[in-house]
Amino acid sequence: MKKFITLLLLVLTAFSFTAKAQPGTVCNADFSFQFVTGTTVKFTPVVIGDSINTFHHWSFGDGNAASIPLPTHIYTANGTYSVMHIIYKVNPNGVFVCADSVVKTIVIQQAACNLQAYFTWQRDSLDWNKILFQNQSLPYDATDSIRWNFGDGTPAITGLVGSLSAPTHVYANAGTYNVCIRVKKNNNTSTTPCVSEICKTVVVAQPCNLVANFSWTSTTANPLVIAFQNLSVPLSSTDSIRWTFGDGTSSLDVTPTHTYLQPGTYTVCLRVKKNGNATGTTPCVREICKTIVIQSPCNILPNFSMHRDSVNPRKIYFTNLTITSTANAIVKWSFGDGTYASTWNAVHEYAQPGTYIVCLTVQITPNCVKQTCDTIVIPNPAPNCKDLSKFKFEKFAGDNQKYKFIPDYISNDITYTWTFGDGTGSHDVIATHRYTQPGLYIACLTAWRGPNCASTTCKEIRVLPQINCDSINVLYNYQRDPLVPNKIYFYANANWPILDQTWTISKLSPATTPAVILHQNNPVYVFHDTGYYRVCLKAITLGGCVKEFCKVIRIENVVSNVCELQAFPNPTSSIINVNVFLAQSSMIDTYIYNTLNVLVREKHQQGVAGNNLVSVNVNDLVPGLYTIKVKYGGKICYARFNKL
Known part of the structure; x- marks a missing residue:
């Protein structure tokens, strides 16, 4: 290697480095280059290296060099650079063969950092404290770094733009927050980092879904006193409340009661403000106003007196x-017998003796109506002297040997003397006596009204011994109507006389309606649904024994819209009853007509779902045949009965 370097230096000294390779020579130093980035350049020689005896040397013009065939160089600054490539060859013996050099000019122009950080945000449509952020920075690459700081003290999040451009952040509390985004280009070749940052104010506020509302009621005792009810939602104990009542007064109470000094029409307003709003957010305030009418106090006290005619006691x-x-007061009298009057004072003659409830209704305004009622007794006319001693007797239910004796006509002007046929007697108006032994007795009543007016009436009484209830058996049979299969006729049977019957009808599972109780003898009942029913008879026999017998009855078919009424007891002397079955609660209107189709009684009562017992007092009606009409649930049903 040292030998190559020394030889290379000699060649570099011997040749001009600016000379180009000669055509046809073995050595060619020509090369090409390619920009990888704005400052990174890749160099490629024409002759990469045909043997281990070919050597390359590069000088990049910025004081740096390389001795490899394919170098890549990074320039650290903008500028114009002369790049020299030298190629040198020797034979296997190390003898110089040829050399060549080429110089080319490269211009480095690094782009300026034009990155602009930016982002947008919006509230989640369902969660007011959830904010959706979106990176809008330009220009950016997926490999750039990004950092989000949400301004609420939570740790900043960092990552690459490609995976962290749209974060979602949930704020714990409403408020105003300074949110910042910082973007850095990671492929920047400059020595100066390319970074951009921007901050924005984000307001997180709970939406104002407050709805103000209120109601009011006047007190019964004084209509000038109004109780207001705050119905605003949602309402918190920290909210500010202000009422204005339209008369110059106000209140900060949540649910106030206000007394007006005068009746009239007032505009009442309720203003509610949420105090939990964050600083800088729009206040959450709602207000509602309503018009109310204050009535005058209803201070009237209805009162009346009554007295009998000196000649006609009715x-x-x-x-x-x-x-x-x-x-201008409106007056209405109700005399208790189905008749009315509208005069200030009234005179009324009753057709029948009896006890009546008389009511006086006084109306000052539509909202000021008062009523008072009292009871009046219309006596039976005094009988003639021979009928003064007529009487009736009743046996006690639990004791066959105990009786009550009652005069038909009772007056303080008459002296009553009873003898019971067993050597005993009484001066009571209504006497009670128990016989010590069963047997046949003659009981007498002597009625004395004066020296010239007295009479005696005697009746035979058969006193039975006490009964052993264990020896009495009670049961019942039933029969279906051939046309209406859900209409059942019940018949009670016993080995001893039955004095009273009570029937209880209960549907077995599922029990959808309350039990029906029929207090009548041998009833007829229309079942309103299919299923199994337990029907129980509770019987009171002669001698006071109480027995009960039950059966399970199956109703397989139901005929709808059957209008069946059974009036009981029939005949009757005082009270007439009907059973009315309702699928749901509604009014039951009852009317009684005589044979001339004249209305003589009416009764209106609120019915409930299930069986309803309707009882009407007919004690004062004259004996005869009557029709009872009952309107309920869109039906009109009829039944007939005899009045004794």
Whole structure:
């Protein structure tokens, strides 16, 4: 090697390095070059090396050199450089053969750092605190480095532009943040780094989804007192609240109660402000106003008095004692027998004796209506003297030998004397007596109203011995209607007289409706759904024994829209009942008509889903045949009964 270097130096001294290779010579120093980057150049000689006896030398013009066939050189500065290539050959014996040199000019012009860092951001559509960032820096390569700093104290994230151009960051709190992006070009050949950075203010604010709303109600005792209810959502304990009531007053309470001094129309406003907003964000404030009408206080107190006519005890005089502030008050009397009047004072004659509830309704305004009610008893007319002693008797349910004796006509002007046929008696108006032995007795009542008005009535009483309840058997049979298979006729049977029947009908699994209870004898019932039902009869027999018998009945088919009513007890002397089944709650309107189709009773009650027992007092109706009409759930059903 030392020999080659020495020989090369001699050749370099002997030849002019600017001379070109001669045509036809074995040595040719010509070369080409290629820019890898703006400052990196790759050199390629024409003769790369045909043997181990061919040598190359390069001088790059910037003080650097190389002795390899294919060098790549990096220039550190812009400029014009003369690049010399020398080729030298010797034979295998080391004897000089030929040499050549070529010089070419290279211009290095490194590009300026024109990188401009930039980014955009937007809020996530679902999460207000999630921010989507997008790198918009130009020009950039996927191999450039990038660093994001989100300004909330979390560690900055770094990486390559190709994989970190669109990060997502979730902020823990609302606020204003200084977000910075720094981009560095990694393929820069200059000694000066190519770096660009930009910062922007990012405002993270919770969206204002506040909805202000309120309601109000007036108090029953004083309509000038209004209770307001704040219905704003979402509402927090830190929110600021301000009410203005339209009368010059205000309140900071969440749910205030306000007393107006005068009735009238007012505009009430509620303003709600969220206090948790970050600095620099738009305040979250909502306000709503509503018009309310304040009514005058309803201070009327309805009151009335009543007295009987001196000649006709069924004729009653009603006097309205209500004090009002206006002469335009509307008055309505309800006399309890299905009749009404609208005069200030009223006179009414009752057709039948009985107990009636009389109501007086006074209306000052549509929102000021008050009512008061009282009870009046219309007595039976006094019978003639020979009927004063008529009476009835009742046996106690749990004791065959105990009886109650009741006069048909009771008055404080009459003296009552009872004899029970066993040597005992009583002067009580309504007497109770227990016979010590079973047997046949004659009980008598003597009623004395004066020296010229007295009578005695006697009745035979058969007193039965106490019954051994264990010896009594109760059961029932049933029969399906041939046309309506879900209509069942029930018949109770026993080896001892049955005085009272209570039927309980319960649907087995699934139990979708409450149990139906029928307090009547041998009922007819229409089932409203298919399935299995447990039907139980609870019977009270003569002598007070209580027995129960149950069966399971299967309903396989249902005929819909069957309008079946059974009035019970039938005949009746005081109360008439019907069972009404409702699929869902609704009003039940009941009307009773006489044979002339005149309405003599009506009743309206709110029904519930399931069975409803409707009972109407018919005690004061005259004996005869009546029709009961029931309207419910879009149906109108009828039944008939006899009034004793």
